[in-house]
Amino acid sequence: xxxxxxxxxxxxxxxxxxxxxxxxxxxxxxxxxxxxxxxxxxxxxxxxxxxxxxxxxxxxxxxxxxxxxxxxxxxxxxxxxxxxxxxxxxxxxxxxxxxxxxxxxxxxxxxxxxxxxxxxxxxxxxxxxxxxxxxxxxxxxxxxxxxxxxxxxxxxxxxxxxxxxxxxxxxxxxxxxxxxxxxxxxxxxxxxxxxxxxxxxxxxxxxxxxxxxxxxxxxxxxxxxxxxxxxxxxxxxxxxxxxxxxxxxxxxxxxxxxxxxxxxxxxxxxxxxxxxxxxxxxxxxxxxxxxxxxxxxxxxxxxxxxxxxxxxxxxxxxxxxxxxxxxxxxxxxxxxxxxxxxxxxxxxxxxxxxxxxxxxxxxxxxxxxxxxxxxxxxxxxxxxxxxxxxxxxxxxxxxxxxxxxxxxxxxxxxxxxxxxxxxxxxxxxxxxxxxxxxxxxxxxxxxxxxxxxxxxxxxxxxxxxxxxxxxxxxxxxxxxxxxxxxxxxxxxxxxxxxxxxxxxxxxxxxxxxxxxxxxxxxxxx
Numbered sequence: 001x002x003x004x005x006x007x008x009x010x011x012x013x014x015x016x017x018x019x020x021x022x023x024x025x026x027x028x029x030x031x032x033x034x035x036x037x038x039x040x041x042x043x044x045x046x047x048x049x050x051x052x053x054x055x056x057x058x059x060x061x062x063x064x065x066x067x068x069x070x071x072x073x074x075x076x077x078x079x080x081x082x083x084x085x086x087x088x089x090x091x092x093x094x095x096x097x098x099x100x101x102x103x104x105x106x107x108x109x110x111x112x113x114x115x116x117x118x119x120x121x122x123x124x125x126x127x128x129x130x131x132x133x134x135x136x137x138x139x140x141x142x143x144x145x146x147x148x149x150x151x152x153x154x155x156x157x158x159x160x161x162x163x164x165x166x167x168x169x170x171x172x173x174x175x176x177x178x179x180x181x182x183x184x185x186x187x188x189x190x191x192x193x194x195x196x197x198x199x200x201x202x203x204x205x206x207x208x209x210x211x212x213x214x215x216x217x218x219x220x221x222x223x224x225x226x227x228x229x230x231x232x233x234x235x236x237x238x239x240x241x242x243x244x245x246x247x248x249x250x251x252x253x254x255x256x257x258x259x260x261x262x263x264x265x266x267x268x269x270x271x272x273x274x275x276x277x278x279x280x281x282x283x284x285x286x287x288x289x290x291x292x293x294x295x296x297x298x299x300x301x302x303x304x305x306x307x308x309x310x311x312x313x314x315x316x317x318x319x320x321x322x323x324x325x326x327x328x329x330x331x332x333x334x335x336x337x338x339x340x341x342x343x344x345x346x347x348x349x350x351x352x353x354x355x356x357x358x359x360x361x362x363x364x365x366x367x368x369x370x371x372x373x374x375x376x377x378x379x380x381x382x383x384x385x386x387x388x389x390x391x392x393x394x395x396x397x398x399x400x401x402x403x404x405x406x407x408x409x410x411x412x413x414x415x416x417x418x419x420x421x422x423x424x425x426x427x428x429x430x431x432x433x434x435x436x437x438x439x440x441x442x443x444x445x446x447x448x449x450x451x452x453x454x455x456x457x458x459x460x461x462x463x464x465x466x467x468x469x470x471x472x473x474x475x476x477x478x479x480x481x482x483x484x485x486x487x488x489x490x491x492x493x494x495x496x497x498x499x500x501x502x503x504x505x506x507x508x509x510x511x512x513x514x515x516x517x518x519x520x521x522x523x524x525x
Contacts, residue, residue, distance in 0.1 A: 013044075013148040014509040017178045017214075019158035021189040021199035026221035028069045029492060030188050030249070031157040034505065035077035036493030044152040047073030050140035051088040051159060051173040053098065055296035055333050059419040063404045064104020065089060068299060073157070076489045084143040088136060088172070092294065093333055093380070102139070106402050137172045141180045148181075153509055156183060163206040165525055175211040184216040184508040186246060192222035197233055201520070204241055208524040213517055216508055217246040219500065224251045242518035247500030252491065279309025281474030285466055287312045288324035290347060292338035292366075296331040297421070300364055303452040303481045307462065309473060318350035325469035326360045327351060329367025331449065335396075335424065336381035339370045339388065348389055355391050360442045360465045368437050368445035369396045369424045379423050391443045393430035398423045407448060411435050412464065414456035418448030442468050453481045 018034070020027040031047055038045040049070055058071035064083035074081035083104035090098040097111050147154045162174035162185070178185050187203055189196040200218045207215065218237065223230065227248050234245045289301055291314040298314075305312040313320075321327055329351075332338040342348040355361055363371040372394030375386045379398040388396070405420040411434060418435070426447065431438030437446040444461075452458045459475040466473040496502065508514075 013151045013153055014512075015144075015148060015154045015156060015181060015183045016505070016509050017156040017158055017174075017181075017183040017185045018219075019162045019174055019178075019185050019187045019203075021161055021163075021187060021196070021203050022193070023160050025188045025190045026249070027157050027159075027188055028073070030186075030219060030221065030496070031155050032073045032076040032489065033492035033496040034155050035073050036489050037496040037502070038153055038155075039076065039078045040493055044079075044150075045077045046079055046147045046151040046154050047077055047085055047157065048144055048147055048154050049086050049157040049159070049173065050144070050177045051090065051136075052086050053090040053092065053159065055091055055294060056299055057089060057091065057101075057297065057421055059404050059406055059421060060104065061406060062104075063406070065101050065106075065402075065404050065421060066104060068297070069157075072489075073155075075485065076492065077155075079151075084147055087140050087143045091296075091333055094294075099333075103143075104404075133170045133172065133176075137176060137180060140172050140177060144177065144181050156181075158185075161203060162187075162211070163203040165206055168524065175207065175214065178214050179210065182512060183214065184513045185214045186217050186219050186505075186508070187215060188219045188221050190222050191220050191230075192224070192251060196220060197237055200237060201241060204243070205520045205522060206524060209519050211524070212519055214513055215243060215517065216514055217244045217504065219246050220248040222251045223248050241520050244501075244504065246504050247496075249495050249499050252495060279473065280476040281309065281466075282472035283466075284309045284311055285325050285462065285469070285471055285473040286323055287326045287328060288315045288321050289313070289328045289330055290342065290367075291316045292330065292332045293341050294333035294337065296333050297365065297449045298330045300330060300449055300452060301328060303458055304462075306481050306484050307458070307479055308476045310462070316345060316347075318346040321347070321350050321354060325471055325473075326362060326465045327354065329361070329363040329370055331365035331367060331421075333366075334381060335366040335369050336375060336377050336383045336386050338366060339375070339386065342370070342389075352389060352391065355441070355443050358442050358468060360468045361391065361444070363392075363437075363443075363445040365420075365422055365447050365449060366424075368392075368394070368447055369422075369426065371443060371445045372396050372426070375424070377424075392438055392440055392445050393428065394438065394445065395427045395429065396424040397427070399425050403447075407436065409435060411451075411457055412460035414454065414460050416448070416451050416454045416457045418446075418451040418454075420447050421449065422447055455480055455482075 018027050018031045035045050035047055047070055052067040054067045056068040057065050058068045060081050066086035070086040071081045087103050089101035092098045097109055100107050100110050158174040189199050204215050238244055287304055301312050304310050371392045372388040373390050375388055375396045377383050377398040403420050403422050408417045428438050431440040434444055435446040435448045462475045
């Protein structure tokens with residue numbers, strides 16, 4: 001099948017939408033796997049997600065902010081990520097409000113009701129959400145069309161479930177974009193949660209006749225055991241829906257792919273550690289990451305976890321810092337709120353004590369801001385002037401404009417690259433320079449996300465941490481984070497190539513929506 005091209009008629013690239021029965025069903029992973037499978041065959045493929053809600057984001061080379069999952073999928077496709085791939089990004093600031101990022105730039109804060117709207121009549125029957133939905137749908141449709149003009153194939157990812165019937169009228173990311181682009185839809189279900197057959201059937205049966213006409217098949221994800229035991233159920237599912245199952249993907253450990261949703265703080269006690277090799281030195285190095293509210297870009301610590309002998313865990317109690325060799329304060333969408341949380345839980349005092357004892361602390365972005373002396377915030381929390389932890393000679397003032405940048409430089413004698421996403425402007429009044437921030441004794445702070453992915457710098461930093469912590473830890477001399485990422489993306493491509501019906505996927509990509517797909521009652525309310 002090498003060299004095959006998924007190009008539809010009239011020079012418009014082929015396409016496919018990967019939807020899911022639930023959030024975390026595996027849409028991002030499947031999308032990345034299909035992108036890598038196609039890219040390995042020489043197909044010019046691009047990922048696309050019309051609307052993403054995530055606190056894990058990334059900055060493109062031209063300064064646009066998009067979801068990290070789409071940046072990861074672009075890497076799987078072996079293309080440079082752009083704002084076209086994620087035109088709408090929602091970054092939650094609370095349970096009810098989000099910052100809206102449109103084509104890579106923030107355009108304001110909005111409540112869920114203000115964004116999604118509520119059915120109801122205005123003058124002449126018009127509703128605010130209807131006009132907003134049409135405007136956004138027009139934008140995302142144009143982005144998708146541009147990607148299809150410049151690529152052989154575009155693999156789109158949905159969000160949540162297409163059967164969220166309360167949101168269908170404002171949907172631009174599931175059936176809304178599928179209808180606009182005439183995209184065949186493959187629905188992914190997580191069988192590890194149980195109830196996958198009911199989920200597939202229910203998802204289909206709750207859609208309108210027009211939406212159902214685009215549902216081309218199903219993909220089972222995270223299966224453990226003998227597939228032959230599942231096959232009778234798959235046959236019955238086809239009998240009652242008229243749609244085939246296009247693959248059964250096995251449960252795969254240690255994929256390490258960028259999570260999409262930093263709003264879920266169910267990470268307390270979660271451990272990220274390298275299983276590639278044993279420690280290079282005599283000791284392991286223990287890293288504790290404070291699981292602060294609205295934690296963002298916690299993927300920064302994945303580069304630490306990739307080092308043999310480094311164990312990373314997320315914590316929310318001061319007692320859990322006792323055996324940590326390094327404490328990381330990560331980024332957050334709510335710096336002042338996270339600072340209050342640290343104080344309420346006793347973590348602020350514990351961090352101050354360890355700093356006084358000469359034990360290492362690293363703050364990244366919002367974590368860096370919390371380590372300073374003072375925060376003036378009339379933008380994010382509107383809390384006014386708030387005292388920081390006082391461990392770094394830094395004063396932070398929140399600006400209305402967001403800094404989005406891809407800086408590079410040198411630290412600890414090694415080249416470093418990173419990216420910046422923040423409203424806080426830091427005035428550094430002393431200490432030893434460290435990237436854009438500073439270091440005082442064992443306390444380090446910077447706005448740069450992604451700096452630890454620079455291999456030489458990461459090793460140099462870990463050597464300093466080990467020395468300060470009194471550990472006989474030695475970084476492995478040959479760990480390449482970029483190479484490990486490539487291996488993980490290749491594993492995703494292998495999952496699709498080995499366990500999905502790739503001939504059927506090709507037919508959907510090249511020929512579009514199959515004719516004659518049956519309606520499954522009752523349909524949309």
